[in-house]
Amino acid sequence: MSGISVKAGGISLETPGILASGILDENGYTMKRILQEGAGGAVTKSIGMEERPGYVPPVVFEAHGGIINAMGLPNPGIDNFGDEISKAKESSKPVIGSIFASTPEQFMKLAERMVDYGVSAIELNLSCPHVRGFGAEVGSDPVLVKEIVKNLKGSISIPIWSKLSPNVTDILSIASAASDSDAIVLINTVRAMAIDIYARMPVLTNTYGGLSGRAVKPIGLRLVYEVKKELGLEIIGVGGISTWVDAMEYVMAGASAFQVGTALWNHGRSVFNEINEGLASFMNEHNIKSLAELRGVAIR
Ligand SMILES: Cc1cc2nc3c(=O)[nH]c(=O)nc-3n(C[C@H](O)[C@H](O)[C@H](O)COP(=O)(O)O)c2cc1C
Numbered sequence: 001m002s003g004i005s006v007k008a009g010g011i012s013l014e015t016p017g018i019l020a021s022g023i024l025d026e027n028g029y030t031m032k033r034i035l036q037e038g039a040g041g042a043v044t045k046s047i048g049m050e051e052r053p054g055y056v057p058p059v060v061f062e063a064h065g066g067i068i069n070a071m072g073l074p075n076p077g078i079d080n081f082g083d084e085i086s087k088a089k090e091s092s093k094p095v096i097g098s099i100f101a102s103t104p105e106q107f108m109k110l111a112e113r114m115v116d117y118g119v120s121a122i123e124l125n126l127s128c129p130h131v132r133g134f135g136a137e138v139g140s141d142p143v144l145v146k147e148i149v150k151n152l153k154g155s156i157s158i159p160i161w162s163k164l165s166p167n168v169t170d171i172l173s174i175a176s177a178a179s180d181s182d183a184i185v186l187i188n189t190v191r192a193m194a195i196d197i198y199a200r201m202p203v204l205t206n207t208y209g210g211l212s213g214r215a216v217k218p219i220g221l222r223l224v225y226e227v228k229k230e231l232g233l234e235i236i237g238v239g240g241i242s243t244w245v246d247a248m249e250y251v252m253a254g255a256s257a258f259q260v261g262t263a264l265w266n267h268g269r270s271v272f273n274e275i276n277e278g279l280a281s282f283m284n285e286h287n288i289k290s291l292a293e294l295r296g297v298a299i300r
Helices: 028-036 082-089 106-119 142-153 170-175 215-233 244-253 263-267 271-285
Strands: 005-008 010-014 018-019 041-043 059-063 064-068 095-097 119-126 160-163 183-186 190-192 210-211 235-236 255-260
Touching: 005 190, 005 255, 010 095, 010 190, 018 028, 018 271, 028 041, 028 082, 059 210, 064 215, 082 095, 082 106, 095 106, 106 142, 119 142, 142 160, 142 170, 170 215, 183 215, 210 215, 215 235, 235 244, 244 255, 244 271, 263 271
Parallel strands: 018 041, 018 255, 041 095, 095 119, 119 160, 160 183, 183 235, 235 255
Antiparallel strands: 005 010, 059 064, 064 210, 190 210
16 A cells, blocks of 8 residues: 555565464464455564474463463474465565574574575564563573574574563663664563452463553553664564554554554454555545654654
8 A cells, every 4th residue: 555665674564564473373374364455564473493282271361451361382383384484475475484492593593494484584582471481581681682683683684573572671671682683573462360260260271471452552652662762773563553543653652563463353354454544544634655754753
C-alpha cells in the first residue's frame, strides 16, 4: 500500500506490520497466508538447535485484556524448519528467522542455517520469560548480549534484530549492549501468572508465564519511547497492538515498524489490512507522505 511502506531494521517492508514470533508462524502455509493478507513480513516461531515438545498443558490462560502463556518454546528444531521458510517465502515478502539458544556458538550455528534457508533477517530471542537457560535468562546479562550480537554482526551478512524483555530493571543497559543490532525489538511478554482458586494452585503447568495482548501496550510503549529517546536506536515495536491507533502510538513513540501477535487470536487475519487502511487514511487526512515522518514525533 503506497505511503505506508517503510525501511526498518535493514529491510524494506511494503506495509509496516509484521507477524510477531510465536503466533501462527511455525507453519509455512499460515505464514504465507498472513503475508498475502496485509502483513509486511513474518517472524518465524523461535527455533532452537533441537526439536522441543514444549510444556504439558495448560500452557495458555485467558486473562483480562490479554493472555498468559508458557508454551516452553515448542519447535521442530532448526534441521526440520527449511521447508516452512520456503513455503512462507512464496509470498515474496520478507521472512525473519527467530532463533533462541544459550551460548554465542549456538546462536551462530542457528543464524547460519537461517541464512542458508533464505531469510531476510535474524531475530534473536533474548527475552522468552519462561524457559530456564534461554530467552530472558540470556537477555538480562549485558555482557553475554554484547558478545552474541558482536559475534553475529561480525560474520552474518543479513540484518540482526535483538528482541528484548520488558522484565528487566534497566532496559537501557541491555539495549546499549545490543546496540550493534540493526534493530531492537520491544517487547516480549511480561512475566505473569494466574491461580485456580478451586484447585488452589497455579493454572499454568509452568506456574509462571508471559502476558501479551492489549493489557501490555502501555508497557511496550514506555519501553520503546525510553530506548528511542535515550539511545536513539532503531526500534520495532510489539505488544498489545490490535488497531491502527495502537500502531500509530508505537510509531510516534519511535518505532520504525511494528509486530502484531495476540490480536490475531482475537481479531483473525484481517487485523493487518484493517491496520494498514487506518494508517493510510490518517496519513492522507494529515497530508503525511511517509510513515517515517511520524517516527518519534511524540518524544519530549
Ligand atoms: C502463544 C505465544 C507464543 C509466543 N512465542 C514466542 C516465541 O517463540 N518467540 C518470541 O520471541 N516471542 C514469542 N511470543 C511473544 C510475541 O512475539 C510478542 O512479543 C508478545 O506476545 C507481545 O505482542 P502481542 O501483545 O501483540 O502478542 C509469543 C507470544 C504468544 C502469545
